[in-house]
Amino acid sequence: MAKMKLAILGVGLIGGSFGMAIKDKLKDDIYITGTTRTEVSCLTAEKIGAVDKCFLSNAEAVKDADIIYLSTPVLQMVPIVKQIRPYLKNGAVITDAGSTKQYLANALRKILPDSVHYVSAHPMAGREKSGVSAASKDLFKNKCYVIIKDPAMPVSEDAVEKICALIKMTGANITELDLASHDRCASLISHVPHITAAALVSLLNRNYNDLDECIKLAGGGFKDTTRIASSNADMWADICLSNSAAIVNNLQILQEILSEVTGAIESKDREKLYDYFTVAKEMRDKILNETKSIYEIE
Ligand SMILES: NC(=O)C1=CN([C@@H]2O[C@H](COP(=O)(O)OP(=O)(O)OC[C@H]3O[C@@H](n4cnc5c(N)ncnc54)[C@H](O)[C@@H]3O)[C@@H](O)[C@H]2O)C=CC1
Numbered sequence: 001m002a003k004m005k006l007a008i009l010g011v012g013l014i015g016g017s018f019g020m021a022i023k024d025k026l027k028d029d030i031y032i033t034g035t036t037r038t039e040v041s042c043l044t045a046e047k048i049g050a051v052d053k054c055f056l057s058n059a060e061a062v063k064d065a066d067i068i069y070l071s072t073p074v075l076q077m078v079p080i081v082k083q084i085r086p087y088l089k090n091g092a093v094i095t096d097a098g099s100t101k102q103y104l105a106n107a108l109r110k111i112l113p114d115s116v117h118y119v120s121a122h123p124m125a126g127r128e129k130s131g132v133s134a135a136s137k138d139l140f141k142n143k144c145y146v147i148i149k150d151p152a153m154p155v156s157e158d159a160v161e162k163i164c165a166l167i168k169m170t171g172a173n174i175t176e177l178d179l180a181s182h183d184r185c186a187s188l189i190s191h192v193p194h195i196t197a198a199a200l201v202s203l204l205n206r207n208y209n210d211l212d213e214c215i216k217l218a219g220g221g222f223k224d225t226t227r228i229a230s231s232n233a234d235m236w237a238d239i240c241l242s243n244s245a246a247i248v249n250n251l252q253i254l255q256e257i258l259s260e261v262t263g264a265i266e267s268k269d270r271e272k273l274y275d276y277f278t279v280a281k282e283m284r285d286k287i288l289n290e291t292k293s294i295y296e297i298e
């Protein structure tokens with residue numbers, strides 16, 4: 001039987017980690033090609049074993065591929081699919097790691113031929129560092145990996161099984177969601193927290209003439225609440241633009257919460273402030289307790 005061929009377009013943190021995990025499990029039973037935008041990162045991708053062969057051309061990488069894994073920033077994916085469309089073989093399965101799903105599903109549905117299957121998915125695993133040099137074969141281990149099942153986007157069970165079989169090799173736990181639920185939940189649990197972490201850092205840039213003095217005081221609290229503000233700007237701009245309705249809705253709710261707590265401080269309402277922190281602490285402790293296995297293995 002011919003070897004399975006996997007093409008990873010955008011071998012960065014996520015694509016590189018996916019390639020490393022699959023290569024680690026399947027060794028020579030799979031042939032992995034990939035693309036990056038520079039020769040240096042292409043060489044790194046080969047050196048760390050994320051791919052067998054790296055190209056600077058997406059068209060070259062997808063030749064004869066059975067499975068195509070898109071792992072560039074979200075808004076790069078549709079132009080890439082348009083570019084590779086003539087080179088896709090019948091029966092090929094495309095999946096993607098994009099952080100937002102509805103926008104991609106709508107756009108890809110319009111441009112993909114019937115002979116190519118699309119399985120929408122999202123690894124809920126990552127870190128604030130980007131690029132292939134930050135990749136790790138264990139990045140997805142014990143983390144949630146969402147597979148989209150949506151009545152508006154029927155997909156062949158055989159294609160879903162092929163993608164799930166690869167995802168299982170990374171050690172991730174598969175969860176199913178529909179498109180709208182995914183984008184709503186991801187905005188709440190990931191997108192708005194990232195925007196907020198960046199806002200906490202931006203706060204330092206406003207109203208403070210003595211920034212150097214303030215930074216001397218930075219401790220664990222600042223580091224914990226702002227770690228993800230070090231994430232890739234290209235990727236986060238695309239996420240905001242491709243899930244704007246859910247993100248704007250949750251940012252407005254966050255502004256209401258901040259207005260309420262501002263009011264409580266101004267009016268010296270100690271009971272309200274006590275309740276504000278108590279409710280948040282109880283909820284966070286409960287969530288961490290219920291998701292212990294995710295956070296213990298880093
Ligand atoms: N960073 C994270 O923690 C997570 C990211 N994601 C999603 O995964 C995707 C990739 O994110 P990362 O791996 O973090 O980004 P990254 O910046 O580490 O990697 C992106 C890769 O795509 C390449 N690239 C960009 N445009 C390209 C193009 N037109 N053609 C070929 N290659 C191109 C870059 O050279 C780089 O190798 C994004 O869509 C992101 O939303 C999903 C889960 C977690």
Ligand SMILES: O=C(O)C(=O)Cc1ccc(O)cc1
Nearest residue numbers: 099123124125126127128190
């Ligand atoms: O660094 C972290 O902890 C993250 O939360 C990474 C992350 C970023 C984007 C995603 O779509 C999913 C996970």
